[in-house]
Amino acid sequence: MSLDGQLPPKMRLLRAAAELLANSAGASVSTRQITQLAGVTAPTLYHHFGDKEGLFDAVVAAGFEEYVAGERDFAPSGQPLEDIRRMWDNHVQFGLKQPELYLVMFGNIRPESRPAIVADAEALLEEMLTKAAAAGQLNVQPREAARSILAANVGVTLMLIAEPAAERNLELSTMTRDAMIFAVSTEQAAGASPEDSGKSSVVVAAIALNAALQASHSDQLSSSELKLFLEWLHRISTSTSS
Amino acid sequence: MSLDGQLPPKMRLLRAAAELLANSAGASVSTRQITQLAGVTAPTLYHHFGDKEGLFDAVVAAGFEEYVAGERDFAPSGQPLEDIRRMWDNHVQFGLKQPELYLVMFGNIRPESRPAIVADAEALLEEMLTKAAAAGQLNVQPREAARSILAANVGVTLMLIAEPAAERNLELSTMTRDAMIFAVSTEQAAGASPEDSGKSSVVVAAIALNAALQASHSDQLSSSELKLFLEWLHRISTSTSS
């Protein structure tokens, strides 16, 4: 079978690569397989993508588009933390639905190659977490919370992918998810956690104000005042000692 | 340079492969590079390891021995949860010290190939968590806790590896670590403070910060800075627009 049709060769190459990548259980996919399935010869591939890795990057980029679309494609519930849960679940589902693609995206991250995807995924989470912070529901900076949650999310998804599909236990996901969200949220504020007993109230309030200010542009302060104000606010909200 | 010496060829192959794998920044290592560095010809490799992947598996196994040794190599503090923290940190340190090896071990996990390593790492954690459970410090089953903590641990380590070494922020690790441990432990009994749920305006946040600042004297701002800061805060919190 070949992916002929009226599609331009560039598209056919992308689809062929995606299909072979998705069905190759870890085995390496050769350019010859791809070009044959696409009904195209080798130079066409290198003309359009320069490289085998270039083609794979394009496939990953397409997959990432799909992922982002999924992350955005539900109505905000009004409860940011609930939306975070859905984003988490969507992330896991994406990984389980396209494990090979996911492994290329998040399993082989190397310092020099592709922190871009990670940064984008973080930004998605951070965006939603900022709303939570604005509602006073966040314990830490939205950015730090996003990094932490994403890390756990990736780890859980990789673990689930590694398991045979039959015995996958999604409880691992929900449990870890709720643990992370609970840890960054203020629901626990009165708790006995030893290290944040001193910082909590001031820092939480500062973080919330910071997020709220950035969401709604208050005109009570001039721009220069606001700049200095935000700087001080940042200083307070990043303080760790009481 | 070659790894000659009195070592048997099998060892030389292992060391050569480990060294090349450690220094190859993601690039693929060829059998010819390995055999040349080991001062050996190709059939020797296949005689001892059968396969290129067989050799790499052996390298991974050796690396895993080192990892396990590190996980066991500290005296139990008597506080299981504190020991879990050290195991977490040791895991991260191992990943950062040998990133390429770590990526092979935990980044490329595929359902059919190697859940063995994951299972062993889980068992290490579970062993310690069982002690915590015996001391009544655990909220969930040790096995579930181990799976969850390991997943987050792997995710965090992968994220840190993906970052340029210069700007690695280990706070991501400690924060996620404590979040996970806190979530599975029984320490969290204290109640929540649902008073400020639902509102998100700048004013509310400013008022909260104002109150919090006056309650606890933060030393992040000088007194003159603080005075001006509070004035602005007052201006914001008395504004009429939401």
Add this chain to the structure above:
DNA sequence: TCAGTTCATATAGCAATGCTATAGGTGATA
């Protein structure tokens, strides 16, 4: 001591891989 057996290494080479130098074909524009 010496044939037999087993283990370990080397020589030479195969098929498959990623990639490319070069040339041919196509359509739009002048």
Add this chain to the structure above:
DNA sequence: TATCACCTATAGCATTGCTATATGAACTGA
């Protein structure tokens, strides 16, 4: 028609993982 940029194909190179076969070394039993 002629030109020119763009896209694709033919053929082949260097490198890859791997192996069929042969040679050496070390030990065994007589």
